[in-house]
Amino acid sequence: MKDFLLLTPGPTKVPDRVLAKCALPMIHHRTKEFQAILERINGNLPKAFATKHPVLTFASSGTGAMDSSITNLFSKGQVILSFSAGKWGERYRDIARSYGLDVKSFEKKYGEAFTAAEVEAGLKANPNAKGVLMTLCETSTAVVHPIESIAKVTRGSNAILMIDAISGLGCDVLKMDEWGVDVVVSGSQKGFMLPPGLAFVALGERAQARMAASDLPKFYFHFAETLKMMKKNDTPFTPAVSLMRGLDEALSMMLEEGVEAGWKRHARIADHVRKTMKSLGLEIFAKAPSNAVTAVNMPNGFPSKDLINFVRDTHHVVLADGQGELQGKIIRFSHMGATACDEDAKRGLDSVADAIKKLGVLNPV
């Protein structure tokens, strides 16, 4: 029996090299051995974010890191601009709201992307805005936002640019320092090829300068304390030791390939998936498609669940349904991290082709 191939947009397949490190006998975290691991992680992790600035690691889901980026960098009542066109943009907005920020919400239809001009207009209308919330890859719609041009707008403003790159990092190009992005949040279970349970926050200089003034209470997610311990290759609280060892290995793999080469691989596989989907008669849902995941419309109201169940049961390929208002209307096919390879893309695409034929997905209703 063939193993299941996980093509969901997170968690994604974890390479054997990484799984093996996660399964090593436990070590204590306040030892030279673990300090050496932390030192490598603190040195290598920023490379994946294309930054020279520190990247903080937390034992949490990605949402924990999003949460921390609000509580550590803002104060109650401050104005923040949220740009959302999908479930994850909404998540970031809701977090900011739950901490009492004055959130100006800019919303677009699912499947669309914001432009730099729209962000610029938002900032003009709200000159007191302290931050801009944006997603790199909006996983719910498979849209990628034009972060490079948006950063050109924000970096001249008083607002720091906060990017949720949980699913995009390592897949869609993101040059944090070169573009002038202030905060990048990510998680372990997507491009990083790890099990879920670690979350990351890269902090540029403008963001670090905001920490001291933030009046929102925090304890577990505390940037200043975490940065202080990082300087000693230590952590304020017990780290998720086994996942950290996996991260150490996953970063080795990413750097063996090279971050730029990894972006190119994702671009090539994503392009192939989109072209093949179109040649199969399916329409790409995203107006600006991400290289992390591809969403295709189900034609004539064909229920996406039927296709998803068929490929799972017949081909052991696991795809994802739409989220929120898109549930039942699209399928999402990921090519993130270790699954961004010809073999997995082919197996996934063959299973979709078979479903189209066997289920009559394209038949007129």
Place this chain on the structure above:
Amino acid sequence: MKDFLLLTPGPTKVPDRVLAKCALPMIHHRTKEFQAILERINGNLPKAFATKHPVLTFASSGTGAMDSSITNLFSKGQVILSFSAGKWGERYRDIARSYGLDVKSFEKKYGEAFTAAEVEAGLKANPNAKGVLMTLCETSTAVVHPIESIAKVTRGSNAILMIDAISGLGCDVLKMDEWGVDVVVSGSQKGFMLPPGLAFVALGERAQARMAASDLPKFYFHFAETLKMMKKNDTPFTPAVSLMRGLDEALSMMLEEGVEAGWKRHARIADHVRKTMKSLGLEIFAKAPSNAVTAVNMPNGFPSKDLINFVRDTHHVVLADGQGELQGKIIRFSHMGATACDEDAKRGLDSVADAIKKLGVLNPV
């Protein structure tokens, strides 16, 4: 070469059965397969807490769960009584302070334990207190607090009893429902025999009734949202899938033995360790010793680091130094979870005996 034996009071040794589950190929968390795992966890986890009430699981360190117990159950300015005689009691107090609670801090010397009478006096002096913060096993001193008698005092009061049982759970007896404890916090890397990265909060009825009134902001650690999802065997955010599979297996092991039998095993091993330490000429540091970990004084100012380094380098046994003001003055030898067995206790004790002989630990200065 013999493997290292980890006798630090967390992380502790992870059994092979559990490591193997943590290293399984990744699965998606919104599938029937993972729902079945969550259903088993939600059913079995409360048994370890001796409660019929729900136990929430978070992807975080134990401190995250302590943090969540404050932000979800209290409001700014509310009076809370903190009883601390060690680093972990202080941690809970500091968390409550950082969220703006009016913390009345009761402190004792490291090594001592609080009595029910002291808690009663604290409550009498502060009739408006909404909570009592207490540790089961104070890992920094190896002291266990008399929770049963303390709960008799708190359950008739307006204060909910919040127990940090991160290191004690599964090792020291704690009968949450029978004793009338309101909140019990724990973590994965001690008695649960897992890698660090999961944290737990057991919520009794009186605690659940406090959730709605709490005005502290929270998002990632949100009890009401988590409880809502638990009812559907789901989680609000991506769970730490590999660690959750490990938890499922660790719970199976704990229930195969039986929770009561596990407590008895810890009591027997702890008693043996204490007696042997005394017969070796060492003095037990804790006035009320825990069954999770044993702390012994270093005589005549002998530096604990020298003994710790010797047993690590010569016997591959990893012990822990004191924390805070006890650093250099005690050694801590844990018997938690999988290491609470005759074989590991013998190997650890033999290494200490050898250190005493070879290093002249008992020699008069």
